[in-house]
Amino acid sequence: MSTPAREALEHNATPWLFGVAALTTAPHFLHQPYWLSAFASLVLLWGFRLWQRDLRLPGRWLMIPLVIVGCAGILFEFRTLLGRDAGVAMLVMFMAMKLLELKSRRDAMVVITLGYFLLLTHYFYSQSIFTGLWLLTATWLITAALVRLHGGPASRWRATLRYAAQLCLQALPFMLALYLLFPRISGPLWGLPQDALSAKTGLSEQMSPGSIANLVQSGEIAFRVHFDGPLPASDKLYWRGPVMEDFDGTTWRQATARSAPERVEARSPPITYQTTLEAHNQRWLLALDAPTTLPADTFLNSRMTVNARQPISQRQRFQLAASLDYRFNPQEAPAVLRRNLLLPSGLNPQSARLAATWREREKTPLAIIEQALRLFASRDFAYTLQAPLLGTDAIDDFLFRSQRGFCEHYAAAFVVLMRGAGIPARVVGGYQGGERNPLDGYLVVRQSDAHAWSEVWLEQQGWVRYDPTAVVAPARLESGLSNALPFAELPPALVRLRSDLMRNLRHRWEAINNAWNQQVLGYDPLRQRELLARLGWPDADWAKLAGALAVACAGLLAVVTAWTLYQRPEHDPALRLWHKALRHLHRRQVNCAPWETPRALARRLDSERPELAAAFDRVVEAYLQARYGKVPGDLKTLRERVAQLP
Amino acid sequence: MPGTKSAFSTAPHPLDAVLAQAGQIILGKPTEIRQAIACLLAGGHLLIEDLPGLGKTTLAHALARLLGLHFSRIQFTSDLLPADITGVSIFERDKSAFRFLPGPVFAQLVLADEINRATPKTQSALLEAMEEGQVTAEGQTRPLPTPFFVIATQNPAHQIGTFPLPESQLDRFLMRIELGYPDRAAERALLAAGGQGHHAERLSPLLDAADLPAMQDAVAGVHAAGPLIDYVQDLIEASRHTPAFQHGLSPRAGLALLAAGRAWAWLDGRSMVLPDDIQAVLPAVARHRLRAAQGGGYASREEIAALIRSVAIP
The missing domain is CATH 1.10.10 (Arc Repressor Mutant, subunit A)
Known part of the structure; x- marks a missing residue:
């Protein structure tokens, strides 16, 4: 008998292998260099064409240069042949080229094995539901290709697919057992999916006019929150990010200096919630003001921002508690207060003059704040994403000339006025509000909910939040950005939400996605x-x-x-003994094809393995008599003869 | 043990002599001779298809002589009429009555030479006789002698002026064999002996009239166990599902396969059919009943081999 691996590959089985190659390489085209995708597709198409026309496959003289060219390209592109991206690129290339040398069943098996392996590499790049579904389907089809290779020309594709599905379903319990019981490790094993590592959007450590207005253009999800109790009112939902104290005239920067030990005094019962943060590569957790209970491995910094020890580079879940009514640092360090009164010298003279008049006229800080807020409310200020460009005296330009701006303009102007009037104040970045998904009850906070507000230090009260945006555009806090902006200005991501159908679909999709993240991907050691x-x-x-x-x-x-x-349809004891004899032969490197008759096998042994032949002949005789004879077979003889096999 | 017949008896077989003698007439074709005899033992008709001059007629003639059968030969031509086969009634003046003159079909072994040369109408007269074992001529039904065998020969159909047998008629033949060219040694022996036709004439019968029906009964009694019937079924099933053929084997083909397998086992001296027997007779039984999906001709040997390889032995 010839070795099955060397057997020529059946012509009609080949399209299955092209299917395997296409299924496993195509999704990589999304992130691979274009030339490599083109190269792989061309090679695949060429191979398919050769198969269609039944032409000769290219010889070594062509394959070797092709491999060299491909490897050189990868080396040039990635500067290495190792590592994740280069390694995957190599696999994709080899997969495509293997189809140019499909000659025997062995080659087909290589394609199948490579296909299964390539499937795994997709998880390096994405772990979304689509990826999961795609890979499950691909697993099924690769298995079908494997079944087809073993089925021979008599197999029909429908039956092949059905059989493969059956095999996959049989594997399902194992998959679940492995998923549920495999010891979980709290970090990724081989690095992270690309989509988690390169978080593109999110708050940054500094703020200048327009930076938040830019961020708001994105409809991407920043985090999801699940409250254990009822959802608090929208205008209470301030998710704190970086606190910015240093101002150079245009840009606000996060303070680094330490201050007095932070002291949060809760004045209302804490509400507990769970937040699932998308990767943003920053350390802040965007906790709700004011945090009372912190998760492990996080700390509260002196500006009341909850920070993780490491930047958050993958989707992560935290359990938190917050008190919506609070008092924060009534005893602030004098250094911090001084810092929060600093203004860049010589800039914004008009604002400085206005603040100075307030300071002289009004007796209490509260009255000054009242003046400032009234300024925003009374004057013709507009809340818009399309703020005009501002000059060197940005705050003056905004307050007295353009009077059009987004939340960062208002927060910055308010803080400058406060500092000018001698009240310590600073800008806080973060998110405000969020949209509740009615399907799963999660509050979804998007980049478009990014916000900036101000914080003012008052004696005995500590740091108190003032949000000038609330005065200019009350709708922003009550019902979100899409209702606060003029329709023509809405970013495309938000415009769609005005359609109920689209909103519903989006909710549904996000709820499914969230369930996938929480239940499947978020199945961590905890x-x-x-x-x-x-x-x-x-x-x-x-x-x-x-x-x-x-x-x-x-x-x-x-x-x-x-x-x-x-x-098993057959419970015939004679057949069982026969299978035992076959296993015996198998251990002696003699294999029997399913269609080979016992006597044909015996004849083959006569010539190939004479030392086994005589004893096996006796087994065959007894077996045939027992299984095919008219009189019920003599099992005892058969059993003895099987036992006597050398 | 005395009295019990082993499945693998080594005693001389009653037909061994027939096989041996026929083998001296048709040199180098023991398998084909064995197949032909198995076909007759199974009570089926045989179609021999090959180019002229390869010994088709000689084989038929030799078998008739050796088996002691009454032999007649019909040379089919395009102007052959049905009555030329079945016979005609002629008016006898002295008795003032019609008398039926039986045609050549009234023999135990009829050699229908070059059957595809005759018109379909004439062909069907013979095929009816084959199917029913009787001839109806001029309103009267006359039984044919028993046993009744037809060995038809046919040249490959791509010759001008022939009427190849349609599939439905092909199905009436239990087996179809090809003789093919003899191998070098056999041909050498043949040339050295200088022709073979008169050899067949000289053969003397090895069986008498009662032997063959008795043997046929014995063949019918060969045991086909459940697993073996499963195997036949699996083969038929596979032939219906493989894309290699236009359509699969019919239930009649399944019966034919089993009958031929029984005869093959009996010729081997066994009282039970083995998968080996089925595999051995499958090409002869199945090839003319299947149409290759590509080309539309008979299924090739390779396709039958692939069919065998696609079915596991239960």
């Missing part, structure tokens, strides 16, 4: 422990988990095996 504890196993460490995994898989395997044995 969740695993929770789940197992709920199942009555509170102290599962990784060693016990591994044990449980082994037991579960063995149990499943036993069930599947028992089922298969039960399903």
Whole structure:
């Protein structure tokens, strides 16, 4: 018998392999260099054409230069042949080129193996639902290709697909067992998906006119919040990011100096919530003002921002609590207060004069604040994303000339006026509000909810939040940005939301996505422990988990095996003894094709393995008599002869 | 043990002598001779298809002689009429009555030479006789002798002026074999002996009239176990699903396969059919019943081999 691996590949099985190659390489085209995608597609198309016309495959003289060119291209592009991106690029290239040398079943098996392996690499780049679905489908189809290769020319594609689906479904319990019980590690094993690492949008550590207005153009989700109790009123939802104290005339920067130990005094019962933060590569957690309980590995800095120890570079979930009514640092360090009174010298003279008059006229800081807010309310200020460009005296330009601006303009102008009037004040960046998804109850906070507001220090009260935007555009706080801006100015991401149908669809999609993130991707060690504890196993460490995994898989395997044995149409003891004899031969490197008759096998042994032939002849004779004879077979003889096989 | 027949008996087979003698007439074709005899033992008709001069007629003639059968030969031509086969009634003046003169079909072994040269009408007269074992001429039905075999020969159909048998008629033949060219050694022996036709004339019968029906009964009694019937079924099933053929094997083909397998097993001296027997007779039984999906001709040997390879032995 010829070795199956060397057997020529069946012509009609080849399209399945092209399917495997297309399925596994195509999604990589999304992030690969264009030339590589083009190269791989061309090679695949060429191979397919050769198959269609039944032409000769290219020889070594062409393949070797092709490989060299491909490797050189990858080396040039990535400066290495190793590592994640270059490695995946190499795999894609090899997959395409392997189809140019499909000659034997062995080549086909290489394609299949490579296909399964390439599937895994997709998770480096994305872990979305679509990726998951795509990969499940691809697994099914690759398995079908494998089934087809073994099925021979008689197999029909429908039956092949059905059989492959059956195999995949049989693997499902194992998949679930592995998923639930495999010891979880709280970090990624081989690096992160690309989409988590390169967070593009989000608040930055500094703010200049227009920076938030730019951010607001994006409809991307910044984080999702799930409140354990009822959702607080929208105008209470201030999610604190960086606090900016240093102003150079245009840009506000985060302060780095330390201040007095922070002291948050809760004045209302805390509300607890869970936030799932998208990766933003910054350390702040965007906690709700004011935080009372912090998750592990985070700390509250002196500006009341909750920070993680490491930048948040992958989607992460935190359990927090906040008190909406609070008092923060009534005893502030004098250095901090001095810092929060500084203004760039010589700039914005008009504002300085206005503030000075207030300072002289009014007796209390509260009255000054009142004056400033009234200024924003009374004058002809407009809330718009399309603020005109401002000059060197940006605040003066804004307050007295353009009078058109977005939240960062108002917050900055307000703080400058306060500082001018001798009240310590600073700008706080973060998000405001959010949209509740009615389907899963999560509050979705997007980049378009980015906001800047001001904080003023008052004696005995500590830092108090004032949001001038609320005066100019009250709708911004009550019902979100899309209702506060003129329609013509709305960023495209927000315009769509005015249509109820689209809004509904978007909610639905985001709820599904969120469920996927929370339940599937967010299945971390903590969740695993929770789940197992709920199942009555509170102290599962990784060693016990591994044990449980082994037991579960063995149990499943036993069930599947028992089922298969039960399903087997043949319970003939003679057949079982025959299979035993075949296994015996198999251990002696003699294989029997399913279609080979016992006597043909015996004849083959005569010539190939004479030392086994005589004993096996006797087995064959007894087996044929037992299985095909008219009188019920003599099993005893057969059993003895099988036992006597050398 | 005395009295019980082993499945693998080594005792001389009653037909061994027939096989041996026929082998001396048709040199180098033991498998084809065995197939032909198996076909007759299974009570089926045989179609031999090949180019002229390869010994088709000689084989038929030799078998008739050796098996002691009454032999007649019909040379099919384009102007052959049905009555030339079945016979005619002629008026006898002295008795003032019609008398039926039986045609050449009233023999135990009829050699229908070059059957595809005759018109379909004439062909169908013979095929009706094959199917029903009787001839209806001029309103009267007359039984044919038993056993009744037809060995038809046919030249490959791409010759001008021939009427190839349609599929429905092909199905009436239990087996179809090809003789092919003899190998070098056989041809050498043939040339050295100088012709073979008169050899067949000289053969003397090895069986008498009662032997063959008895053997046919024995063949019918060969045991086909459940797993073997499963195997036949699996093969038929596979032939219906593979894209290699236009359509699959019919239930009648399944019966034919089993009958031929029984005969093959009996010729081998066994009282049970084995998958080997089915595999051995499958090409002869199935090739003319299947149409290749590509080209539309008979299924090729390779396609039958692939069919065998696609079915596991249960």
